[in-house]
Amino acid sequence: MTAAYVALEGGHVLEARGRAPGTARGELVFTTAYTGYEESLTDPSYEEQILTFSYPLIGNYGVREERFESDRVHPRAVLAKELTEDVADWLASEGVPAVDRLDTRDVVTDIRDSGAMKCGIAVGEDVTEEDALAELEACKAMSEHTEIGEQVSVDEQTTYGADNDGETVALVDCGAKGSIVDSLLARNATVHVLPHDASAHDVDALEPDVLFISNGPGDPANYENAIDLVQNFAEETPVAGICLGQQIVAEALGGATEKMTFGHRGVNQPVLDLESGQVVMTTQNHGYTVAEPGDHLEVTQINVNDDTPEGLDGVDYDIITRQYHPEANPGPEDTLDFFDDVLAMADARATTAVPADD
Ligand SMILES: NC(=O)CC[C@H](N)C(=O)O
Structure with a gap:
């Protein structure tokens, strides 16, 4: 019989059913998404986290590689009320411990009350509560993962769509x-x-129409190089950012970010556009937020539930960012027009740019 223990910050240990073996530690968070487990589990933003699904049945439409958002599973471990065989086998093959048959309503309530917390997990034939507690003991706070960008970024620059004749995007991964x-x-x-540590020279060499900062895991303050790039280019090149990207842009331009209690993770987060008055449903996965936009940025969209900034525009520079995931996957595709807006911003700048000589 496979034993499974989940040790929560503070020392409380839960027993569960083991579905994929191993030991792990990470920041315990939850998502309310009811579909999209293939996309969520391969989203690099979940690196160093343990993901609890609040939706009770996970896996009822199988596991398909074409839905993956990256080439591996990123959460360190998975908690659910019920995992299908397909998902349990996939997680086992990826070496990611998984448990089910625990009361995820209790786990989620605990996270909502106490905030995202450290967690240790042990699943296997011979594991004990002490193994889960030892993982908990070794768990670092998210902000202490100072090299997290290195864990998820590409090693080398790669070009996609070289034959396309639209805008040139420098996407910092x-x-x-x-x-x-x-x-x-x-x-x-x-x-x-x-790569996340690309130099200003690397970006310059591409003569991009837009510098785009991606989503990603961990504390935005730990992405010093990307922060420097935004500072270097904001005046001369349009800038866009998604999720971590929005936070990095704010950090770079005199704003500030802060950790939220338990964050936003789900596919039905309502966002209000302050100019149009329209509300859109969005996909979200973040534990930090912009606390202060600073003088160079203005808030254009807010979360209806808690008023946190969901969109920023440059005041004196060409900048658009989103805290949610306009690319969806999982979730509603109501916000894909962000990409049209970013490319239109880049195009407008490119066509009004004055040639240097002649
Ligand atoms: N999805 C993301 O880009 C997450 C951003 C950041 N790591 C946060 O938790 O807030």
Whole structure:
């Protein structure tokens, strides 16, 4: 019989049914998404986290590689009320421990009351509560993962859509979801995916129409290089950002970010556009938020539930960012026009730019 223990910050240990073996530790969070487990589990933004699904049955339409957002599972472990065989086998093959048959309503309530917390997990034939507690003991706070960008970024620059004749995008990969690249390619852009530690010279060499900062895991303050790039280019090149990208842009331009209690993770987060008065349903996955936009940015969209900034525009520079995931996958596709807006911003700048000479 496989034993399974989940040790929560504070030392409380839950027993569950083991579905994929191993030991792990991470920040315990939950998503309310009721579909899209293939996309969520391969979203690099979940690196160093343990993901609880609040929806009770996960896996009822199988596991298909074409839905993956990256080439591996990123959460360190998975908790659910009931996992299908398909998902349990997939997680086992990826070496990601998984448990079910625990009361995820209790786990979610606990996270809502106490905030995202450290967690240790042990699943296997011979594991004990002490193994889960030892993982908990070794668990670091999210902000202490200072090299997290390195864990999820590409090692080398890669170009997609070289033959496209639309805008040229320099996408700084801090853990980018594949759908961001796909959304840009579908709009005829050429996308150069750059490592998170790319230099200003690397970006310059591409003569991009837009510098785009991706989503990604962890504390935005730990992406010093990407922050520097935004500072370097904001004046001369249009800038866009999604999720971590919005946070990095705010950090770079005199704003500030802060950790939320338990964050927003789900596919039905309502966002109000302050100019049009329209509310859209969005996909979200973040534990930090912009606390202060600073003088160079203004808030254009807010979360209806808690008023946190969901969209920023440049005051004196060409900048558009979103805290949610306009690329969807999972979730509603109501916000794909963000990519049209970013490319239109880049195009407008390119066509009004004054040639240097002649
Ligand atoms: N999806 C993301 O880009 C997440 C951004 C950041 N790591 C956060 O938790 O807020």
